[in-house]
Amino acid sequence: MKICMFGAGAVGGILAGRLIKGGGDMSIVARGAHLAAIQEKGLGVRDRDGEWRVVVRATDDTTSLGNQDLLILGLKAHTVTAALDQLTPLIGPETVVMHIVNGIPWWFFHGLKGEQPADHLECVDPGGHLLNSFGREKALGCVVHIACNVPEPGLVEHNAGGTFFIGEPDGSESARLAAIVDALSPSGLRIRATTDIRAEIWSKLYANITGNPVSVLLEAGFSDIFGEPGVRDVMRTVIEESAAVARAYGTDANPDIDERLDGLATLGNAKSSTLQDFEAGKSLELDALVGAVAELGRLADIPTPTIDLIYALTCQKAKIAGLYTPASA
Incomplete structure (x- = not known):
């Protein structure tokens, strides 16, 4: 081959x-x-x-x-x-x-x-x-x-x-x-x-859509994000919204949210790949990780208010740094 x-x-x-x-x-x-x-x-x-x-x-x-x-x-x-x-x-x-x-x-x-x-x-x-x-x-x-x-x-x-x-x-x-x-x-x-490749896509996305954009907003490693109760509650909501979108498109998504958040919290000061790109001055992969879930939600009439907020804030921070251009531009 x-x-x-x-x-x-x-x-x-x-x-x-x-x-x-x-x-x-x-x-x-x-x-x-x-x-x-x-x-x-x-x-x-x-x-x-x-x-x-x-x-x-x-x-x-x-x-x-x-x-x-x-x-x-x-x-x-x-x-x-x-x-x-x-x-x-x-x-x-x-x-x-x-x-x-x-x-x-x-x-x-x-x-x-x-x-x-x-x-x-x-x-x-x-x-x-x-x-x-x-x-x-x-x-x-x-x-x-x-x-x-x-x-x-x-x-x-x-x-x-x-x-x-x-x-x-x-x-x-x-x-x-x-x-x-x-x-x-x-x-x-x-x-x-x-x-069922989509089940694998969604399973990995639950980690990416939480840790990646928020790590850029806070400029922090995983333990500082997922070890903080208030931030952890926000991340829980993000996964719940994502799972609702996944179900709308045929993936039977019922992730163990606490298990996932606990696992991310144990990664210490490790930085997400998106934060590493931000610090290195590289353009950020935000649309496939976050924006696409929000768009899928809109198409299926599934509200994703927390995802929408995180997406807007992260995109704007990246734009100010010259590290994000919308795909349609």
Whole structure:
């Protein structure tokens, strides 16, 4: 299987490095100092086995790679549209597009049973541009649970976790899903096929929609957020509103809220990825994590007042810092 990872940051680098080490194959598209270091020294991976390197085909010229069987997007949701010109040479008639994304994906309505209020979400895919450019039939869902980072160009660090849930938008057990799980399994990571990818999306989102935006508002680590009773009550309401939206779209969501909040409170002074981006002056991924849930709520007549408030405040703080532009702009 011809596989390309577009955006070989921490998650993409871990998957590519471990797959190649395990005897599989994958090309990667990267840029800047990260790409230069990989081309010069190979892709470095630091994990419990120590630090090691693999030789990988790395480029910023997608025309040199041609059409892929599997295109994995390691991009944050708000950066995909700008990358479409680069992505096009990688996509052929049979290419499967699997986006590793936090929050609500651009293909969310595809595969849902029954009549839906829309076919795309304006805050993550204005005008349905991504859906139409990729083709909805190419979409495959992916949710990842892993702790990793890029400590220096050309090196990715795997700290904990390593489970990839992969599923068809319609919940089917397709031949292509089975083939992709088999192709990625030599990585030694936990590659799991699921018949309910949206349940995995919502389950992860409950943590992202609480910890990520509020960490930016407070500029604080997890224990300072979830260990404070008043803030914890707000986060409880956010999860309750999110679960109500999930149920409106067919996911039987009854999360154990206290268990989730307790778990986040034990993470100490760890910072969310969104806060790390804010401190580093990088644009923030707020629409897929927060805005999309509010939009889904409006479409289904489910009120999300607490989510709306947090979204408005976080977006404005990011705008003032020059780190947020609405997707429709």
